[in-house]
Amino acid sequence: MATRTKQPFSISRILIHAFFCMLSLAFILPLWSIVSVSLSGEQDLVDYGYRLIPKHLDFGAYSYILSNPMTIVDAYKVTGIIAFTGTLLSLAVISMCAYPLSRADFKYRRIITFYLFFTMLFSGGLVPFYIMMTKYFHLQNNYAALILPSVGNVWYMFLMRTFFQQLPESLVESATIDGAGELRIYWRIILPLSTPVLATVGLFQLLAYWNSWFHALLFIDKQNMYPLQYLLQVMMQNIQEILQNMQNNVPVDANQLANLPTESTRMAMCILTIGPMLFVFPFFQKYFARGLTVGAVKG
DSSP states (O other): OOOOOOOOOOHHHHHHHHHHHHHHHHHHHHHHHHHHHHTSOHHHHHHHOSOSSOSSOOOHHHHHHTTSHHHHHHHHHHHHHHHHHHHHHHHHHHHHHHHHHHOTTOTTHHHHHHHHHHHHHOOOOHHHHHHIIIIISOOOSSHHHHHGGGSOOHHHHHHHHHHHHHSOHHHHHHHHHTTOOHHHHIIIIIHHHTHHHHHHHHHHHHHHHHTOOHHHHHHOOOGGGOOHHHHHHHHHHHHHHHHHHHHTTOOOOHHHHHTOOOHHHHHHHHHHHHHHHHHHHHHHHHHHHHHHHHHHTOO
């Protein structure tokens, strides 16, 4: 039975561990501060400022947000649908485009690659994009308006194409000799071997859809179709408008002032927004490491 050798004492090793501990702490502290502020009362924030540990626990911010729970429920539903549906659709489109571009025997791969790369440098502009989506495709106040604009990410296509090119060509050649078609090769051979890049691109797309609000700003005007991030934007705009009216001595409804969202309410909304993604990320972490090692041993 092999015995584990004891590592010798080293000052450099201690310094390296201390550096990464401090770096990890620097990443954790901002999130911890948001949680602390969301659990603090407005008066405590005025008296003591931001603290890593709340002076007095106060769940008033969460009570205010959840006073109308259907608004949050609808936003979670919309965000969940567009995030998971959009991610699966994106992986299908991106991988099916990347696979033929990775094949050296594909005749038009250079032309198509240049065409896709050109779209990364230049776009048609916001106004033509809005006219095309609303006047021609009639995509407003529906899930397609929030999903389709982000389905085909060219950068991720090139990333996945590069990964596919690292796979042994002998696998495709042997499958072709055995009579397998391109669709079968793609589905039975390429995709199962590409779990690291699929998981990496999938997580990036999932985060992009989850944090998306710009397309909702353009194409959504029904409150029950607001995603979480856009709902947060609307709440913050409402707060700014009320505060601006107070500064300009504009009459404001007394009930509106009594229920005015505070800084802790904003932070509580941030926690409710980013919370689910904090639990999703650990499931993808191992695939990142595997993807790096696969890319490092290319011969």
